[in-house]
Amino acid sequence: MRRRHGKVRTALLIGATLAVLGTAACSNNPDAEGAAGAERSGMPETPLQIKGQKDDALLARFPEAIRTSGVLTLAADPTYPPSTFKDPQGTIVGISADFAAAVKARTGLDVKWVEVPFDGMLAGLKAHRFDASWSGWNVTAERLQVLNIVTYMNGGTSVLVKKGNTAGIAQETDLCGRTVTAQTGTFQAQTVLENLQAECGKAGRPAVVPLLIPQQTNVNQALATGRADVALADNTLVAYQARVQPDLFEAVPSILIAPRRVGVATPKDATQLADALAATYNALIADGTYAAILDRWGISNSAVAAAEVNPLEPT
């Protein structure tokens, strides 16, 4: 009797394990994805075009340690499309990844990715765990005290809402009294939310309820599930999410908060690297690669005339 009981239990356990694994196995089937129609790759249709050739004069501008190792170690938070995210094969792709490939082609340096959540980037830069952070850093005076930002795009903060915009968000003060989600440690979570609170206070409207979440994917999910009424993020991310998941999200075109320069970051003491990266970006602007990358991702209107190190004033 007891033996039989044991056998039944073993059979149940094995059955349950197989059932779970079976469900998991199905989801890897590419045909199933097509049928569901919910997943989109988010990759642009035009291929990446790098126009210039390897340039030793550019390479010579990089710090000796990097030239000797021949490797540029870059930190990416792959939860932030279209800047950096992962394709189905697990490769880091996106606008910033395209620029990394272009830097590699022009300098001959290999690129090694390190995955770091955004709120850990600064500590990682300070501890020199990687050469540069390849996230899109909005320039603020506070940040320039602890790092160098090599700007190469115009950015700003946009508002993402659920499809249909039932809350009727049309201007900044419409956010007052709403639950607003943003990624922890970002420009939006700090400067933008703070300014919004001040604005709502001045207008005599109720305060914004912030919901700060460490990963951008979960920020999007908080909006999708109605935990938050709106999400604040870089204009490129908002445009991308609205384009890739049109049945879920839409961007609010009438709001662009705090337009300013965006770029990659190096530790404060790594000024030579910052200058070398600016020179490389300027070479990419000159040879047309820059315009091709922005065009590929549909953000040509974010183009700047020149890359700069630590420009504070938005232009």
Add this chain to the structure above:
Amino acid sequence: MTTAVPRVDAAQLAGITDTSPVRRRRIGATVLNVVVALLVVAGAVELVVNPNFDWPIVARYLFDTNVLEGVVVTLELTVYAMAIGLVLGVLLAVLRQARSGLARGVAWFYIWFFRGTPVLVQVLFWGFAASLFPRIGIGLPGGPFLVSWDTNTIVPIFAAAVLGLGLNEAAYMAEIVRGGLLSVPSGQTEAARTLGLGHTETLRFVILPQAMRVIIPPIGNQFISMLKMTSVVLVIGVADLLGSVTEVYARNYRQIALLLVASIWYLALTTLLTWGQSRLERRFGRGISRLGDDRG
């Protein structure tokens, strides 16, 4: 008349003059002591001298309002989650020993599922449950709701965190309680029944008091483990202790100093819990010296 009896020392008789106990020199032990002492001193000096520890910042934020609010949230999460875990865990443990096969099966499935998936996933699931069930209500399976509520209203983000942690904890607690119940020899039940005690009375007066001795230490352990595990809720944006310091260091860029602030609080709270645990153990261990008195 008394006769003075001369005291005779055994050592004197044996002709030994030095009576102090012989000390064997243990060079290895001495060297080890010196090395450990040096390491401790070096560590202490480093803590004071290394400016990267940023002690002034640690001091400034240790009692910062945001951090204190985080401490309160962490304590609330721990207590609520453990309460759910305990009640549901006891229920599951009893169900696992029930006579009904269905009850046993349900309890087994619950433990299998909630112990078999990471707590982080469960917290995310509860946080964003509205993507699965936009409304929760009462109605026939597959049919329309008779009454229903918005999931996010019924399960606010804090409740989602408590549910995620508590339901996971229940699975572990069930096994701890079951282990405790099984540790009481079946002769105890038989004896209680012979004395005329009913099922509930046997459980209450005979089984549970003995099982508690076995159950209390691991529950204390779970409590301490839960206190720190609550930090996973920061993924859904609950500002617990770790969540609050994350937000502060994301702003002032003093990550290490603020992680130290969080660690100091976690250590203080676990110390408090450890003390509480030993008090409880002593209480439930009365009459059994090894547990009842740790001076043993």
